[in-house]
Amino acid sequence: MLKSCVSLFKKQILLYILLGFALQFFGAYGIHTFQRLIDAVPLSSGLGELGGTLLLYGGLLAVCAVFNYLTEYPETALPVGIAERLKLLALSRISRMDYLAYGSLGTGELIRTIENGAQAGAGIVYGFYLRILHELLPAMLFSLLFIGFYSPAVMLAVLAGYVIVFILTRLLLRFLYSVKESLLASQEKSSRYSVRGFMELVVFRLNRRYRHEIGKLTSAAEDIVRKNVRIRMIHESFFALFELLVILIKIVVLALGIRDAAAGGTTVGVVLALLLLIDKVYSPIAILSVIYVDYKLDRLTYERFERYLSAPADRNLEQGREVAELRGGIVFDQVRFAYGEGEPPLLQDVSFALPAGSSVAIVGLSGSGKSTVVKLMLGLLKKDSGRILLDGTDIDELRLDSLYARLSYISQDAPVFDDTLRGNLVFDEPADEAELYRALDDARFGEKARSLPEGLDTPVGERGAKLSGGEKQRLAFARVFAQNRGMIVLDEPVSALDNITERIIMETVLERFRGRTLIIVAHRLHAIRSVDRILLMRGGRLVDQGSFDELLERSEYFRELWSRDGEEPSVRFA
Numbered sequence: 001m002l003k004s005c006v007s008l009f010k011k012q013i014l015l016y017i018l019l020g021f022a023l024q025f026f027g028a029y030g031i032h033t034f035q036r037l038i039d040a041v042p043l044s045s046g047l048g049e050l051g052g053t054l055l056l057y058g059g060l061l062a063v064c065a066v067f068n069y070l071t072e073y074p075e076t077a078l079p080v081g082i083a084e085r086l087k088l089l090a091l092s093r094i095s096r097m098d099y100l101a102y103g104s105l106g107t108g109e110l111i112r113t114i115e116n117g118a119q120a121g122a123g124i125v126y127g128f129y130l131r132i133l134h135e136l137l138p139a140m141l142f143s144l145l146f147i148g149f150y151s152p153a154v155m156l157a158v159l160a161g162y163v164i165v166f167i168l169t170r171l172l173l174r175f176l177y178s179v180k181e182s183l184l185a186s187q188e189k190s191s192r193y194s195v196r197g198f199m200e201l202v203v204f205r206l207n208r209r210y211r212h213e214i215g216k217l218t219s220a221a222e223d224i225v226r227k228n229v230r231i232r233m234i235h236e237s238f239f240a241l242f243e244l245l246v247i248l249i250k251i252v253v254l255a256l257g258i259r260d261a262a263a264g265g266t267t268v269g270v271v272l273a274l275l276l277l278i279d280k281v282y283s284p285i286a287i288l289s290v291i292y293v294d295y296k297l298d299r300l301t302y303e304r305f306e307r308y309l310s311a312p313a314d315r316n317l318e319q320g321r322e323v324a325e326l327r328g329g330i331v332f333d334q335v336r337f338a339y340g341e342g343e344p345p346l347l348q349d350v351s352f353a354l355p356a357g358s359s360v361a362i363v364g365l366s367g368s369g370k371s372t373v374v375k376l377m378l379g380l381l382k383k384d385s386g387r388i389l390l391d392g393t394d395i396d397e398l399r400l401d402s403l404y405a406r407l408s409y410i411s412q413d414a415p416v417f418d419d420t421l422r423g424n425l426v427f428d429e430p431a432d433e434a435e436l437y438r439a440l441d442d443a444r445f446g447e448k449a450r451s452l453p454e455g456l457d458t459p460v461g462e463r464g465a466k467l468s469g470g471e472k473q474r475l476a477f478a479r480v481f482a483q484n485r486g487m488i489v490l491d492e493p494v495s496a497l498d499n500i501t502e503r504i505i506m507e508t509v510l511e512r513f514r515g516r517t518l519i520i521v522a523h524r525l526h527a528i529r530s531v532d533r534i535l536l537m538r539g540g541r542l543v544d545q546g547s548f549d550e551l552l553e554r555s556e557y558f559r560e561l562w563s564r565d566g567e568e569p570s571v572r573f574a
């Protein structure tokens with residue numbers, strides 16, 4: 001994923017590296033020119049003679065300033081671009097992910113993992129590899145070359161210094177790394193406590209848990225402060241040691257330089273240039289030690305992100321036979337399904353054949369497998385054995401994406417999403433306003449929509465948080481009416497509606513979609529009295545099927561459901 005992301009930024013990356021090499025070369029060459037200028041002063045007759053060198057020096061400084069400015073472009077575009085692109089890739093993976101695998105991800109954790117992972121991915125590419133190629137490598141290379149030009153002996157001494165720094169860094173990093181890892185764990189713990197406290201006010205307030213939660217968060221916070229301080233002190237001790245080493249080298253170079261200059265073996269300019277180049281040659285090593293720690297931690301975070309998104313893709317979402325027309329004939333033939341490998345099957349030998357254009361209700365107690373049947377029918381879940389045919393074709397051979405263009409589905413949970421009313425009806429598609437209001441009227445939501453100051457452009461909040469449970473369902477119904485497709489699948493769409501609204505909407509649905517395939521999962525039986533066929537589920541098996549009257553006559557279990565429903569029509573049966 002990181003590689004494919006990087007390949008999108010080839011040009012900026014190349015520009016960034018070239019600018020880095022140019023900057024470091026001109027910088028080192030600038031020091032060399034400065035040395036020539038200083039050493040020429042005692043021998044020259046005045047500014048006129050040195051004018052050319054001075055101009056060259058000024059030019060080099062100016063070029064560095066311009067290149068520094070140009071570097072701002074890749075320096076901003078790359079980290080932001082890579083992180084944003086990784087988030088996009090994450091969404092595109094999720095859009096193709098197997099439904100069951102997606103269900104086990106957990107939203108809060110997923111969002112945090114994607115956000116952290118995208119930042120970590122950018123950190124790995126930009127903060128580590130590119131920083132080395134743009135800054136550290138050319139700085140070391142050109143500084144060493146120019147030092148070698150002045151004094152091969154000093155160059156060898158600097159190289160020996162590198163070895164010492166490298167060994168020191170590795171020792172310190174090992175220690176630092178373990179502290180950072182435990183800091184990360186403490187941060188994750190603290191974030192879990194605070195996020196659940198922020199989000200679940202009612203649960204924690206009414207169970208009087210806040211004081212306890214704050215107590216746990218306090219000790220986590222103290223731990224984080226302690227570990228941060230420790231890391232800082234260890235890190236700084238490395239820099240202090242490092243600074244001592246550089247000071248030592250500089251003093252030795254200065255001492256030897258003074259001795260040689262006194263004997264006429266070298267010049268003040270050369271000694272000055274060497275001191276400046278030594279600073280330049282060692283700072284990349286110091287920086288490397290810092291970014292190496294970050295790199296290691298970023299890798300840890302990024303691997304988590306990759307693991308999360310490596311869940312399998314839905315195998316026939318985008319490949320298979322195109323559904324050009326959907327009449328809606330459905331056959332389940334000996335279908336078996338289990339939610340997990342090695343788990344006992346939830347659905348066992350479920351068989352039924354629904355003619356195209358029929359209205360069908362699936363009923364049964366909570367947990368009997370109704371939604372599972374619907375999700376298998378939609379290709380969201382994949383059967384373990386048996387056959388599922390849609391208009392005579394095995395669902396595994398269909399390109400599901402083309403199937404979804406021809407049906408409407410209201411899911412049991414969160415039937416609306418974070419957008420405006422209009423967005424929830426037609427997403428981004430252009431639509432006639434009058435038609436949208438007609439759909440809202442059919443769903444008994446038109447009056448409410450008209451009363452809102454922003455009308456169709458009113459945001460509904462996350463998962464429709466600004467709407468009541470029943471309003472969410474009515475809005476979802478309005479989407480189904482607005483889409484007006486050939487097959488309609490409604491998974492318990494009326495659970496939050498009052499009896500009168502439920503009856504009116506269900507009558508409209510049955511009337512409006514007469515002749516099209518209509519599948520309704522229902523708890524309240526009086527809502528589906530007039531459907532063509534009812535499938536009766538019990539414990540993952542289809543125990544009977546027939547019209548309402550037929551089932552009432554021959555099925556004791558159905559009569560039991562009906563009597564409870566009839567006794568208390570306003571109470572959800574399950």
Ligand SMILES: Nc1ncnc2c1ncn2[C@@H]1O[C@H](COP(=O)(O)OP(=O)(O)OP(=O)(O)O)[C@@H](O)[C@H]1O
Nearest residue numbers: 103339346365366367368369370371372373412574
């Ligand atoms: N993603 C899942 N992973 C594991 N088990 C699941 C999953 N989804 C559902 N189940 C289990 O499968 C069983 C049937 O669930 P299903 O949603 O099909 O029932 P249902 O008849 O629609 O119930 P309800 O009327 O309460 O919506 C339940 O026992 C449920 O715990």
